[in-house]
Every structure is written in C-alpha cells, then in structure tokens.
Amino acid sequence: MMAVVGHPNKGKSSVVAALTQNDQVEISPLSGTTRVAQRFSLKLDGRTVFELVDTPGFQRAGQCLAWLREQPVAADRRPQRVAAFIEQFADSDRFVDEVELLKPIIEGAGIIYVVDGSLPYSPEYETEMEILRWTGRPRLALINPIGGDTHVAQWRQALNQYFSLVRLFDPLHAPFEQHLQLLRTFGELEPHSGTAFDRAIQQLEGYRRLKLHQAAGIIVENLYRLLGYQQSSSRLERAAREQLAALLPEEIERFNTRLNRLEREGQQQLEALFLYHRLESDLRQLEVDRSELMDTSQWTLWGLGKHQLALVSAGAGAAIGLLADAGLGGASLLTGVISGGVLGGLSGWFGADWVKQRIPSWLQVSAERHRLGPVKDPNFAFVILGRALSHARAMLARSHADRERLVIGEEGIRRMRSLELKTQVRLLKQCRQLLKQGPQGRAADGLREWVYRQLTD
Ligand SMILES: Nc1nc2c(ncn2[C@@H]2O[C@H](COP(=O)(O)OP(=O)(O)OP(=O)(O)O)[C@@H](O)[C@H]2O)c(=O)[nH]1
Ligand SMILES: [Mg+2]
Numbered sequence: 130m131m132a133v134v135g136h137p138n139k140g141k142s143s144v145v146a147a148l149t150q151n152d153q154v155e156i157s158p159l160s161g162t163t164r165v166a167q168r169f170s171l172k173l174d175g176r177t178v179f180e181l182v183d184t185p186g187f188q189r190a191g192q193c194l195a196w197l198r199e200q201p202v203a204a205d206r207r208p209q210r211v212a213a214f215i216e217q218f219a220d221s222d223r224f225v226d227e228v229e230l231l232k233p234i235i236e237g238a239g240i241i242y243v244v245d246g247s248l249p250y251s252p253e254y255e256t257e258m259e260i261l262r263w264t265g266r267p268r269l270a271l272i273n274p275i276g277g278d279t280h281v282a283q284w285r286q287a288l289n290q291y292f293s294l295v296r297l298f299d300p301l302h303a304p305f306e307q308h309l310q311l312l313r314t315f316g317e318l319e320p321h322s323g324t325a326f327d328r329a330i331q332q333l334e335g336y337r338r339l340k341l342h343q344a345a346g347i348i349v350e351n352l353y354r355l356l357g358y359q360q361s362s363s364r365l366e367r368a369a370r371e372q373l374a375a376l377l378p379e380e381i382e383r384f385n386t387r388l389n390r391l392e393r394e395g396q397q398q399l400e401a402l403f404l405y406h407r408l409e410s411d412l413r414q415l416e417v418d419r420s421e422l423m424d425t426s427q428w429t430l431w432g433l434g435k436h437q438l439a440l441v442s443a444g445a446g447a448a449i450g451l452l453a454d455a456g457l458g459g460a461s462l463l464t465g466v467i468s469g470g471v472l473g474g475l476s477g478w479f480g481a482d483w484v485k486q487r488i489p490s491w492l493q494v495s496a497e498r499h500r501l502g503p504v505k506d507p508n509f510a511f512v513i514l515g516r517a518l519s520h521a522r523a524m525l526a527r528s529h530a531d532r533e534r535l536v537i538g539e540e541g542i543r544r545m546r547s548l549e550l551k552t553q554v555r556l557l558k559q560c561r562q563l564l565k566q567g568p569q570g571r572a573a574d575g576l577r578e579w580v581y582r583q584l585t586d
Pocket of ligand 1: 136137139142143144158159164273276299300
C-alpha cells in the first residue's frame, strides 16, 4: 500500500485515479478537494494488485514540523514521534489534514510524494519532505508536469536528497506502458513484495490484451447489429399510399434515433469493460460530412469508385443506383441514416417541403415491404467501423483522471479512408459475409482480428 501525498492541488488524486483506473476519484481545479484519506485499489479477477491511499494536501507543514522538533528526538525515534503527533491531534481540528495524510504512512504505507514540475522548486517544500523523512517509510517522488516540464531538472536535484526514487509521471497523459513502468518502480521501493508483485504486473499486462480482444469482439458484434438493423413500421403498413410522403420523414428520424441508440449501447459496453463509468462524449464531433456520403463524386475519397463498389457488393447495386439518380440522393433513406440523426433527419436538412416534393419513386417498394433498413450503402460499414475506432481509441488513450468530455475526433474515419484499396475491398466482403454468417462465423473472426490491430497499433 502506498499513500499519495503532497501539497494541495498538485495532482495527487489524479495519480490515484489514473493508476487504479478509477474515474470516481474526486478531482477538481479547486485546492483542498480531497478532505479525508481514502483507499483505492486496482483489482484483477477480484484480487487486489495494489492499493493507493488518496490524501488531503499538507496545510500546516511548518507548525507540524515545529511540533515534532519541540523536543530533541534521535533519528531512530522519529517515526514514534510522528505517531505521537497523530495521537495528540487525532481529535483536534488543528492538524486535520496532516493527521489524515500521516496516519496511513505510520500504519505502514509507502510514500508517493507528488510535485508540480511546471512551477519552480522552492524551499517551502522542504518542510513537507522533512516530515515525510521522519516517518522512515520508503519514499518515491513523482514530478507531475502539470503545465509543462520547465522546472523538472531543478526539482530532481532537490527531490534526490529526500527520496530514493524520483520519476516523471503525467497522470493525464501517460500511456498504459508508463503505468506499468511506474508500478515496477513501486516494486523496487518495497523489494520484499518482489516477485509476487512482478507477476501481478505481468498479469495486468495480459489482462489488458485480453480486454482489447474483448473490445474488438464488442465492436464487431455491434457492427453486425447496425448493418442488419431493420425497422418495421405498422404505421407505414396501415397508411394509404398518399399519406406515406407525410409519414416518411418521421419514420426515418425514428430509424436514425434507434440506430444511434444501438451504436451508443455498443460504446457503453466498451466503456464499462475499461472501467469508465461516466464518460460523456460529444458525438456531434463525429458527424460525417454528408457530401462525402451523398455525393457519388466524393466516393473516390474512400478509395473506391462507384463502379468498384457495385462489383464488390452485389446488394449495393440498387443503393448506388438510387444515390446516383440525381435529385434522389438527398432524399434517400441511406443518407438519412448516415446523417446519424445529428441533424434531426431529412426535414432538418432540406426542410419538410423539400422532402415532400421529392419523395422518391422507390418509396413504394419500401412501403410494400413495410420496413426501413437495413442500410444498403456499402460505405455504411466503413462509417460504422470508423466511428467505432474513433470512439474506442479516444477512450483507450484517456486517463481515468480526466474529468473533461471525451473528445472524439475523426481519426477513425480518416483511418478507414486511408486504407489500401485491397484492404477496403476485403473488409467490405467480410462485412457482407458477417451479415450472412453472424458474429460466430469466419468473417467475424477476420474482422475481430483486424479491429484488434487497429486498437493496438
Ligand atoms: N493539465 C494537467 N492538469 C493536471 C494534471 N494533473 C492534475 N491536473 C489538474 O490539477 C487539478 C488538481 O488535481 P487533483 O488531482 O485534484 O489534485 P490534488 O493534489 O488531489 O488536489 P487536492 O485534493 O485539492 O489537494 C485538477 O484540475 C486536475 O485536472 C496534469 O498532469 N496536467
Ligand atoms: Mg485530491
């Protein structure tokens, strides 16, 4: 067990949240956010790998050290003197924070002292470091480059005198590999925990890989659901032919909403797997530019010509015909779906009147089938995969200490676009087979393998 201590507002709770992968740890820009010591642990299959104690920052370090020094104390008696301090002030309100932060240390925790490497070192910190030294517990200092690493070298000089190990660690941006490195350092600090701890870290690494495979599974499963999504409409069924035009925009909007909900459910499964409980993301940022999807001349951006698409995907022929048919493109069901509901469906784009005037001739076919979907445009599979990769990669790169909205860029879409033509063709084929064989089939295996590589490179 290690206690994370330091000055207020230097990222102690952020270190705890990042390393224990816990997004429930209280973090805020306000100084004095953490009021009481609280334990957090990282568990693997129900077993605790390590435990950290989040603590309030030092508030009266000077007075605390003065009290400790009030009487002469030999070095070997200093830990007892700190214990006496805790006992003396446990029920008083004079040193609430110092008692909270020193107690777990005196009870046996190792020390992680967090400082801000973007602010210059100053001797006021020596009081805190001296108190920590008095506890006699193993000590590690972490330099958190909150606003950059300008003063890191200077901090190292000072910290080296009080701490046996000094490391740079940015809880908001350090990738998982750096977490593992730091955990190995914990092992160095308390050598007796040695091999068991090393093994636990190895297991942690293996567990991460396993989770990434599961993530690929969730993404492919959801791809299957979205590609095959159909919506039957009893309203359309009952409606007289002349009423269909009025009903359709609403039905398309409903289709969009459902499709988005399905997509979101898949994302939430992924977030739960990686222990994110309150991730808010801005999906609008992922809005696919409609011109890229509607305008057939832009399809080359995806690396595929209209003609090739028709060859690759037999079922796509009709859809491409529809889109290519000038004037129908905008009103087609496909674009309504791909807009992702973000713009509120077709009427949002073009105005209700426009939609009514241009309800395409293929509507009758659709209406006879009494259902909307599945989406036929082969680009749809790429859009879904691209969006899933954008979300998953942004989430995987995110620290559990981050309290901002998850920013999802268009990285995944760009990734899909820059694939080699032969990869795109293979993926399209696999997606088509996925629809036929389901998520247990061979195509799904291939897709999962491909998605896993996209998540890990
Ligand atoms: N940019 C940036 N901000 C950080 C970093 N680490 C912490 N912060 C921010 O600094 C503020 C304080 O972080 P906390 O983790 O709450 O700090 P603390 O030391 O626990 O603070 P108290 O509990 O108040 O003593 C928060 O707004 C964090 O988001 C970092 O590495 N980079
Ligand atoms: Mg805190």
